[in-house]
Amino acid sequence: xxxxxxxxxxxxxxxxxxxxxxxxxxxxxxxxxxxxxxxxxxxxxxxxxxxxxxxxxxxxxxxxxxxxxxxxxxxxxxxxxxxxxxxxxxxxxxxxxxxxxxxxxxxxxxxxxxxxxxxxxxxxxxxxxxxxxxxxxxxxxxxxxxxxxxxxxxxxxxxxxxxxxxxxxxxxxxxxxxxxxxxxxxxxxxxxxxxxxxxxxxxxxxxxxxxxxxxxxxxxxxxxxxxxxxxxxxxxxxxxxxxxxxxxxxxxxxxxxxxxxxxx
Amino acid sequence: xxxxxxxxxxxxxxxxxxxxxxxxxxxxxxxxxxxxxxxxxxxxxxxxxxxxxxxxxxxxxxxxxxxxxxxxxxxxxxxxxxxxxxxxxxxxxxxxxxxxxxxxxxxxxxxxxxxxxxxxxxxxxxxxxxxxxxxxxxxxxxxxxxxxxxxxxxxxxxxxxxxxxxxxxxxxxxxxxxxxxxxxxxxxxxxxxxxxxxxxxxxxxxxxxxxxxxxxxxxxxxxxxxxxxxxxxxxxxxxxxxxxxxxxxxxxxxxxxxxxxxxxxxxxxxxxxxxxxxxxxxxxxxxxxxxxxxxxxxxxxxxxxxxxxxxxxxxxxxxxxxxxxxxxxxxxxxxxxxxxxxxxxxxxxxxxxxxxxxxxxxxxxxxxxxxxxxxxxxxxxxxxxxxxxxxxxxxxxx
Numbered sequence: 244x245x246x247x248x249x250x251x252x253x254x255x256x257x258x259x260x261x262x263x264x265x266x267x268x269x270x271x272x273x274x275x276x277x278x279x280x281x282x283x284x285x286x287x288x289x290x291x292x293x294x295x296x297x298x299x300x301x302x303x304x305x306x307x308x309x310x311x312x313x314x315x316x317x318x319x320x321x322x323x324x325x326x327x328x329x330x331x332x333x334x335x336x337x338x339x340x341x342x343x344x345x346x347x348x349x350x351x352x353x354x355x356x357x358x359x360x361x362x363x364x365x366x367x368x369x370x371x372x373x374x375x376x377x378x379x380x381x382x383x384x385x386x387x388x389x390x391x392x393x394x395x396x397x398x399x400x401x402x403x404x405x406x407x408x409x410x411x412x413x414x415x416x417x418x419x420x421x422x423x424x425x426x427x428x429x430x431x432x433x434x435x436x437x438x439x440x441x442x443x444x445x446x447x448x449x450x451x452x453x454x455x456x457x458x459x460x461x462x463x464x465x466x467x468x469x470x471x472x473x474x475x476x477x478x479x480x481x482x483x484x485x486x487x488x489x490x491x492x493x494x495x496x497x498x499x500x501x502x503x504x505x506x507x
Numbered sequence: 508x509x510x511x512x513x514x515x516x517x518x519x520x521x522x523x524x525x526x527x528x529x530x531x532x533x534x535x536x537x538x539x540x541x542x543x544x545x546x547x548x549x550x551x552x553x554x555x556x557x558x559x560x561x562x563x564x565x566x567x568x569x570x571x572x573x574x575x576x577x578x579x580x581x582x583x584x585x586x587x588x589x590x591x592x593x594x595x596x597x598x599x600x601x602x603x604x605x606x607x608x609x610x611x612x613x614x615x616x617x618x619x620x621x622x623x624x625x626x627x628x629x630x631x632x633x634x635x636x637x638x639x640x641x642x643x644x645x646x647x648x649x650x651x652x653x654x655x656x657x658x659x660x661x662x663x664x665x666x667x668x669x670x671x672x673x674x675x676x677x678x679x680x681x682x683x684x685x686x687x688x689x690x691x692x693x694x695x696x697x698x699x700x701x702x703x704x705x706x707x708x709x710x711x712x713x714x715x716x717x718x719x720x721x722x723x724x725x726x727x728x729x730x731x732x733x734x735x736x737x738x739x740x741x742x743x744x745x746x747x748x749x750x751x752x753x754x755x756x757x758x759x760x761x762x763x764x765x766x767x768x769x770x771x772x773x774x775x776x777x778x779x780x781x782x783x784x785x786x787x788x789x790x791x792x793x794x795x796x797x798x799x800x801x802x803x804x805x806x807x808x809x810x811x812x813x814x815x816x817x818x819x820x821x822x823x824x825x826x827x828x829x830x831x832x833x834x835x836x837x838x839x840x841x842x843x844x845x846x847x848x849x850x851x852x853x854x855x856x857x858x859x860x861x862x863x864x865x866x867x868x869x870x871x872x873x874x875x876x877x878x879x880x881x882x883x884x885x886x887x888x889x890x891x892x893x894x895x896x897x898x899x900x901x902x903x904x905x
Contacts, residue, residue, distance in 0.1 A: 298804040299678065299790060301685040302528040308672060320802045345526055346789045350803030372526045372789065376516055397530035399692060404533065419530060423690035 246338040246366045247391055247414040250289055251449050251470060260506045261471025262287055262462075263451055264478055264499060265342060267294040267310035268327060269319025271486040276319075277330055279482065279495055284335045286496045287503025292369070292473065295324055295343030302344075302371045304427040306476040310483065321347045321356070325363045332364035340367040340393055340414070348381060357384035367391035367414045375411040382411070391415075396442055396450075398422050398434070409446035415470065416448050421455045426476025430455050432464040439468045459505030466506040474502055512826070517706020517793070520829060523822035525705040527792045531685075534692045539707040541612050546714070551607065558603045559718060562636070563593040565600075567719075569726035569883070574853045582736065582876035584869060586856070586886045587723050587751060596859060596888030597719060597747045598629035602698055604715035606633035609696035616640045616695040620684040622649055622677030622743065623814030623861060624656025625888055626700030631665035633698075641665040644684045646675035649813045655892045674807040677743070677817045681791055701744025702821030705792025709821050716750025723883060724754055731881060737762045737872065740885035741864040742835065743779070743814045745821035747887035752833060762834065765824060766868045768810030769837035779808035781820040782828050782835040795822040811840040811896070812860040814888075838867040846870055847890065847897060859888030860896070 254261050264283050268276050280291060296311035296319050303311070321343075328339055341360065348356050348370065360368065368385055370378075375394065382392050391414030396405055399422065409416065418439060420430030435452055442450050452465050453473025462472045481498050485491040512519045527535055545551035559565040567588045576584045589597035602619075609617055617639050621627030627643040634641035643660055647669045650657050660667050673679035681704075688697040702709045702716070727735055738755060740748035742765040755761045770778035778784070781796045788797035790805055798806040798818035808818040827833035838846075843860060846867035851857045858866060865884050873882055890897075 298673075299682050301682050301791070302530075302689065304686070315804060322802075344789075346797075346799070346805070347803035349789055349794075350786070350799065350801070371528050372792070374525065374527060374529060374532050377524050377526055395529040397528075397533070399530055399533040401533060408529075422530060422692060424686045427690065 250338050260466040261289045262503050262506055263290040263471050263473040264288045265292040265294055265475035267296055267314050267479055268324045269314030269317045270310040272317045273323060273327055278492055280331050282492045282496045283499050284337045286499035288499050290338045292340045292342040295321055295341055295347055297344040297347060302424055304424045306426050306480050310479045321351050325359050328363040328365055338366045340369055341365055342369045345370050345373045353381045354384045357388050360390060361388040367393045369393040375408055393417060395419055402445060405442055405445045409448055416450045418450050418452045419454045420452045425454050428455055435465050436468045459501045462502050463505040513710050519823045519826035522795050522825040523709055523793050526789045527705045530689045535705050542707050542711050545608060555604055555607055563599045566722045567591050569723055572854050578853055579873040581873040582880040582882045584873060585883045587883055589887045590889035594629045594632050596625040598626045600718055601712050601715040602629040602633040605698045606637050610637055614696040617698050618642045618684055618687055618695055619698040620644045620680040622816055624653040628656050628659045630698045631660040631663040635663045642668055644668050644670050644680040646680050647671050648675040652896055653813050653892055701746040702749045703744040703791060703819055709823055712746050713749045713753055716746050717753045719750035720754030723751055734758055734761050735881040735883045737882045739764045739865045739869050741766045741861045743817045745824045747885050749823060751885040765833055765835045766864045767837040768812055768815040768864055769839045770809040772839055777809040779810040779815050780837040783837050790819050793822045795819050795825045814861040836868055838864050842867040857890035858886055859890045860893040862887045
């Protein structure tokens with residue numbers, strides 16, 4: 244059993260929900276990212292999504308766009324990010340998902356990427372612009388090494404597509420709770436409830452919900468229906484606002500703990 | 508009969524495809540189904556032909572450029588006069604097609620990206636014609652250098668939304684249009700202006716633009732009794748080039764040349780020659796040649812011609828390059844400016860800065876060919892929008 248499945252099973256047995264945090268690797272710098280990860284690991288975060296910055300993040304809102312630009316200036320290449328994951332594995336077994344766009348992986352080489360990701364200790368990959376129709380090129384290599392290929396489901400995804408996506412996906416399904424790019428509007432708990440139950444009728448995979456969750460209260464409302472929630476832009480923004488300050492890590496810790504408490 | 512491309516997932520050999528976020532996938536599949544539905548629908552095609560003829564002014568002439576031919580002293584040069592189309596470029600062919608399709612699909616709002624503003628104006632025009640709400644995304648840099656087109660869009664009732672990310676040019680405008688489409692996908696139709704983007708756009712835009720090549724074929728057969736030796740067109744994303752090339756794809760004796768922008772020179776890194784000096788990658792929903800660094804981060808393109816200032820290229824051009832069916836060359840800003848002035852002064856036709864790139868390569872090639880050979884240039888647009896920039900350059904160099 245991989246780290247992701249293991250963690251989700253474990254939480255389910257305890258009746259708890261997964262708290263998933265997204266951060267852009269290299270913002271404000273790669274060394275700081277390592278410290279932030281260390282802090283999140285000790286503050287109740289169950290799964291990490293490490294964002295691999297891309298020059299043209301068409302599925303992201305202004306907060307993550309800006310973080311990606313800053314990270315690229317700090318040399319947050321795919322290769323350096325894989326090294327970073329290796330360093331995390333020296334102190335933590337927290338499940339790690341790399342989250343990004345296809346081009347940096349394609350240029351790196353799909354086979355080489357899968358091999359190095361496995362060596363570094365990556366558990367899953369989520370490639371925003373790689374729908375299952377185009378996923379074979381990468382997935383045959385990640386599948387061979389037991390890296391979960393995590394897929395997105397949108398409010399616009401039909402039942403038939405959910406069936407196809409689930410058949411190709413591993414780890415968990417990531418339900419995009421708004422029709423929009425990351426961090427640009429608030430999910431409606433009632434819509435999320437209906438949609439998550441629609442997805443769960445079709446697949447047995449765990450369903451986590453993200454895009455636009457900004458407060459512990461929202462997280463708590465949504466966590467009732469889902470197997471986990473993802474906090475992304477709101478956390479990236481917190482880092483942006485506290486970058487360079489002495490208490491950045493302390494703020495990150497208390498931010499994560501508030502979410503952990505809220506979702507139970 | 509050769510197998511037609513793309514395949515049913517939008518692949519042209521190793522290129523193209525549909526690399527899009529899940530929120531957009533259902534919309535792209537819906538669009539593909541709707542487009543496939545109208546392709547053979549007689550009523551739709553009749554409507555489309557009606558607007559092309561009575562509204563856009565087709566067919567456009569194929570004009571023998573006698574003085575330019577004489578000056579260059581080689582092959583006979585013909586100009587396919589897309590500059591005479593309504594709104595001043597070939598872009599209207601595609602926007603009329605897509606707007607009619609949007610109407611069929613019951614979408615009342617359209618969005619578009621634009622570089623030079625020609626596609627923006629053509630979309631704003633079609634939106635006004637069919638009573639649709641229209642938003643156009645345009646880089647701040649382009650808003651400054653293509654100001655006349657911004658005025659036109661506003662007059663037509665379109666909202667022009669400035670994009671300040673990246674280099675504030677076409678790539679960034681397209682990023683922002685895709686983000687907005689994600690947010691409004693249920694009621695909004697995204698009118699892409701070139702033969703790029705996720706499937707079905709490269710195929711659909713090609714088919715709407717192929718009217719250019721179909722007319723050209725008929726016209727040159729009438730004028731010369733034979734097909735041309737060479738067809739030359741400028742390439743940004745590649746819609747005017749694909750429009751004129753495509754109907755000649757199986758006429759293997761016709762050489763097709765796409766002219767990319769070399770900007771300040773390939774060696775300076777300030778250019779937009781994706782095929783000549785890019786590597787294969789994935790951007791804006793398709794796999795194609797891209798200007799990018801060794802880590803897969805996309806470079807900003809540069810060209811004096813805003814409409815060529817794009818780091819990618821339509822996937823079918825990448826396929827033509829890989830298969831050798833078309834040749835891709837490049838010319839610098841300086842060469843394009845010289846061609847701009849030459850065509851203006853020898854033929855009384857002010858070309859768009861983009862189209863001037865095709866003229867510039869013709870000026871290199873024509874003298875090397877025999878007098879009985881024929882070159883056709885796709886003169887994709889007119890240059891009124893560039894008058895200010897060129898005037899400033901002329902005054903500086905005085």
